[in-house]
Amino acid sequence: MDKIQSLYEALTKVDGFIYPNELALNWDMLIVMYPYITGLVAGAFILASLNRVFDIKALRPTYELSLLTALSFMLVATMPLITHLGQPLRFYEMLITPHLTSAMAIFGFVYLWYLMVVLLLEIWFDYRYDMVIWSREKKGFMKFFYKALTLWVSDTSPESRKTDEKIGYFITVVGIPSAFLLHGYVGFIFGSIKANPWWSTVMMPVIFLFSAMVSGIALVMFIYMVVSYLRKQKIDMNALDTIAKYLFYILIIDFTLESLDQIHRIYEADESFDILKILVRGKLFFTFFIMQIGVGVVIPLATLGFLQFKKPRVRIRKLIYWIISICVLVGIFYMRWNVVIGGQLFSKSFYGFTSYKVNLIGGSDVTLSLLWFIVPFFILAFLLWLLPPWKKAPPIEIPEE
């Protein structure tokens, strides 16, 4: 068994004293992917709702794209969790007999609510009219498929479109707290573990939420640029600049909250502080200071801040945005890494550290994590083919009443 083998190897790399059972890191890279992917979903959705609810018109070109991005990542969001389980086929128990005192038990329901009631419905009402039109244009299986997607409702009257619009708006309004709930909840899963001082902070849900928004916005920015490039379409620079502006603002909030959390921790300096200090300066130095803060916050903040005052030429701006979005995505990944892996590296006895080695080749958790990160892009490609935002009918004007 190579898992046991690697544990024997880890046994030689223990620093200080750990409880014997702590040698194995039970939450490996798959659990890093879980809040990461869920965060991308919540962030992408919130970007969409900025357009719909807060009526920021400049973001219109990315509205459908953000929704479809959110959906394609949402569809695999549970997969890292399920594949990580020791008994993956028993996952249904969490829906059948949820143990209500557990912070994890409700995840299935929060997930279903968000997927079925928010994302799918919003996309359905947004595309219903178009799907009816497409079902009339297509032939054979595709005709049937679109018809099935419309649930055999073929009403294309202006009244029905107005209903779609109104309900869609209402769902988006419901969707914002739901997106907050979804990712704040993921933060709570970690933040409520009192045994682990690195996780146990009331700030955790809020930090998770804002880092989720940051990563989701960066992801949509990235995908929008790639999709436009692939379709050889001109990028709407106004939309891109607006996204970058919001990315900048939310990144500031996110960084402020995270700093607040750390400053609070440093100032309070409770019994766990000594070991956490060694952890952050030692085992997490690269992932925390270089990747999470340097690449993920300082570089994007400096660059985006600079762009708020001075606008270089479009080509350069595009390049900057492209690089920044990748920086932010990498930075947030390492933020999740530092939380999930970092929280398990130190012993709860506060006397030592275990180690985690990433087996880039042959490590099943890394392979699976990569898979669950790549699959959403294929789903997104399929969704963009099935429901192309650029072939939608122009929105119907709702007269002011």
Place this chain on the structure above:
Amino acid sequence: MPLQVKRLLLVFAIFIGIMLVLKYVLTPDSWREYGPYRGNAIGEIASQQAKYVQKESCADCHDSIAEIKSRGEHINLQCEICHGPGYQHVDDENFKMEITKNSTLCLQCHTMNAASPKNIIKQIDATEHNEGEECITCHNPHQPWL
């Protein structure tokens, strides 16, 4: 109510219906018998086999050794601390219980360590105390100080 809303409600009703049926079918039998867990699990855990039979069972047959032991320092020790679990031997007396008769077994308890309380256990430094000799050449483990 608009048609598309009616259809959607129908789909949701079907979905919730399926979930309820699944919940009914898949919930295990003794769920919530004592609390939010499978009540039968307690019985299942309790029914596992015990491997250590404890000294009363040993004394049923090995009464002479038990008698010797009862007059020595090791009176309170369970036979199976040194001899290992006896459940197979109890079932089948031809199943021999292996025991390593060298000093490492004795030294598990009697080795010199500053952390061991001196008043509780006699400790020896194996490098000074008759080095190379087995303990049982002088001491009878069933009655060490006679």
Place this chain on the structure above:
Amino acid sequence: MAIEKENFSRRDFIKNSSMFAGGVVFASLINPYKFVFATKQPKGKGKWYGIGIDIEKCIGCGSCARACKIENNVPDDPFFFRNWVEQYTITNDERILVSSPNGGIDGFKQPVPEEDIYKTFFVPKMCNHCAKSPCTQVCPVGASFESPEGLALVDQSYCIGCGYCVQACPYGCRYIDPVKGVVDKCTLCYHRLEKGLDPACMMACPTGARIYGDLNDKNSAVSLFLKEHNCAVLKPQLNTESKLFYNDLSQEVH
């Protein structure tokens, strides 16, 4: 400025005092201060297991850890334990050295020469069977639960192996069984208790450093142990209501 004296009529007096009395009666009905006086919720009539460990008597032989591994089919590897023994050594220059090589099964080596030792002792560790166990609280499917006797047990045929309870246990007492893919932990040898036998670790302890019994029975071994010794629990600040009580516990032990 003249102060107007309030004109209290008898009627007002009766009204006010009856309101006050009524308020007191109402407040005592809902009785919100009950918890101030009784911090521990009363447990049921049946058995309520507790464990005592006398550090003064532990000789660090590792018999308990060995017996536990055999009795409960715990994997042989040195990183899966239901119970283990730690050796603490505090040197004269105030360094704290802790070790638990193979959980103490193979015995201990004292890393510091005797003249440099300030104090040194063994601490056996096992599941604390907390009354407010954080591990059973977080199990998402109810596979980990507290039995009516106050033991934190695992239903291995129902556990999904998510590892949340392993993260939630402040004492590091749980592990994921590498073969079964489910969590495993100390049951206080529930299968032995039900057969009238002692838990394997209690049975194997040569010096009687480990005690268990019914906390509801004031004459049980563990109740008497608690009465005769000043005991402490591990990490009391986490309010887990641990039922594993140590006599002579040093403050260095986490």
